[in-house]
Amino acid sequence: MKIISDIQELRAQLRGQNRASFVPTMGNLHEGHLSLMRLARQYGDPVVASIFVNRLQFGPGEDFDSYPRTMDADIAKLEKEGVYVLFAPHEKDLYPEPQEYRINPPQQLGDILEGEFRPGFFIGVCTVVMKLFSCVQPSVSIFGKKDYQQLMIIRQMVQQFALPMQIIPAETIRADDGLALSSRNSYLSQNERAEAPQLRMTLEVLRQEILSLGPSDPKQLLALEKKAKEALIARGWKPDYIAIRQQKDLLIPSAIDSTPLVILAAAKLGKTRLIDNLEV
Ligand code: PAF
Numbered sequence: 462m463k464i465i466s467d468i469q470e471l472r473a474q475l476r477g478q479n480r481a482s483f484v485p486t487m488g489n490l491h492e493g494h495l496s497l498m499r500l501a502r503q504y505g506d507p508v509v510a511s512i513f514v515n516r517l518q519f520g521p522g523e524d525f526d527s528y529p530r531t532m533d534a535d536i537a538k539l540e541k542e543g544v545y546v547l548f549a550p551h552e553k554d555l556y557p558e559p560q561e562y563r564i565n566p567p568q569q570l571g572d573i574l575e576g577e578f579r580p581g582f583f584i585g586v587c588t589v590v591m592k593l594f595s596c597v598q599p600s601v602s603i604f605g606k607k608d609y610q611q612l613m614i615i616r617q618m619v620q621q622f623a624l625p626m627q628i629i630p631a632e633t634i635r636a637d638d639g640l641a642l643s644s645r646n647s648y649l650s651q652n653e654r655a656e657a658p659q660l661r662m663t664l665e666v667l668r669q670e671i672l673s674l675g676p677s678d679p680k681q682l683l684a685l686e687k688k689a690k691e692a693l694i695a696r697g698w699k700p701d702y703i704a705i706r707q708q709k710d711l712l713i714p715s716a717i718d719s720t721p722l723v724i725l726a727a728a729k730l731g732k733t734r735l736i737d738n739l740e741v
Pocket of ligand 1: 611
C-alpha cells in the first residue's frame with residue numbers, strides 16, 4: 462500500500478485510474494470502517510482510503526485534540542484489506558492556507574438534528590469531503606448509514622454539483638450487543654460500555670411502537686419520541702434528540718402513511734456523545 466500525504470503525488474499515483482473507489486475516514490479504524498473497504502472493493506478498483514482528522518468539522522469544546530489517532534494500527538488494517546493507496550494528508554497539505562471557501566448545505570437539511578446540536582458540523586464535513594473528492598477523483602465513494610444525515614447530505618451535494626461519481630451507502634456494523642461501532646466508543650468507561658446498547662434498544666422499542674400505530678395523527682409520533690427520551694433520561698443519559706423523520710428528506714412526517722420513516726438519535730452517556738439510527 463502506498464501512503465501519500467501530498468496532493469500532487471496522490472494525483473500522479475492515481476493518474477489514468479478512472480474506477481477508483483474511495484473511503485474517507487478520520488482513522489482509528491474498526492470493523493465498521495473495514496466493512497466499507499470491502500464494499501469499496503466490490504464497486505471499483507483500486508480502493509483508496511483517506512485518514513484525516515478534519516478540524517473544520519469540530520466545534521469549540523469538542524474532541525478534536527483528543528480524537529483517537531492510531532496511524533500505525535490503521536495502516537496495518539488497511540494493508541490487510543488490500544487498499545492500494547492511503548491518502549493521509551497533514552493539515553498543511555489539505556489546508557495550506559485558511560480554507561475560506563466552504564460548502565454550505567441547505568439549512569433544512571444541514572441545520573437540523575446533528576446540525577442543530579453541532580453548528581457548522583456539516584459545513585466542515587462537506588468542505589473536506591469535496592476537497593478529498595477533488596484530490597482522489599473517485600468514481601465511487603462509500604459512506605456508512607451510521608451517519609445517516611451525513612450520508613444524505615453528501616449524496617445531495619454530489620447530485621447538485623453534478624460530480625461524476627456515485628455515493629454507495631453501507632449498513633451499520635454493530636457489536637454483538639447491538640452497539641453501533643464508532644471510534645468514540647473507546648471513550649466509554651466499563652460501566653458506560655455496558656449501558657451503551659440501551660440507545661439501540663430504545664430505538665428498537667420506538668420502532669415497534671411506530672409499527673403498531675394504526676392510521677393516526679402524526680402528533681402521536683411526538684408523544685412516542687418524548688417517551689423514548691424520558692426512558693433514556695431515567696437511565697442517566699442526556700439525549701440531544703430522538704426524532705422520527707421521513708427517510709427521503711429527514712423532515713417531520715406530515716402524515717402516517719406509507720412514507721418510509723427513520724428514527725435518529727444522539728445522546729450523551731457521561732462525557733461520550735453517541736449517535737444511532739434505525740429505519741422503520
Ligand atoms: O464520517 C467521517 O468519518 C467524517 O465525517 C468524514 C466523512 C471522513 C469527513 O471528515
